Amino acid sequence: xxxxxxxxxxxxxxxxxxxxxxxxxxxxxxxxxxxxxxxxxxxxxxxxxxxxxxxxxxxxxxxxxxxx
Numbered sequence: 692x693x694x695x696x697x698x699x700x701x702x703x704x705x706x707x708x709x710x711x712x713x714x715x716x717x718x719x720x721x722x723x724x725x726x727x728x729x730x731x732x733x734x735x736x737x738x739x740x741x742x743x744x745x746x747x748x749x750x751x752x753x754x755x756x757x758x759x
Contacts, residue, residue, distance in 0.1 A: 694719055695727045699748050702734025716741040 696712040716726040720740040727742040736743035 693725045693727075695729055697729045699731040701728050701730035702736075702743065702745060703731070713737045713741065 694716070696716055698708055698712050700706070701709045701712045712728050716728055717738045717740060720726045720738070725742070726740075727744050728736075729744045729746060731748040732745045734745075
């Protein structure tokens with residue numbers, strides 16, 4: 692099965708969700724699945740058996756707060 696985890700900070704930060712993406716991806720890959728972590732540009736892959744796909748993104752801080 693092909694499985695993808697999308698988290699914009701998975702390549703550049705260490706936190707709960709980022710660790711979850713890499714560790715669960717690693718375990719699924721060990722069971723024969725093709726796993727990708729899709730993240731914003733920057734950083735490096737943390738597991739050699741999980742594909743790391745980097746995509747461009749705009750950080751939230753660059754958008755004005757409209758008070759919603």
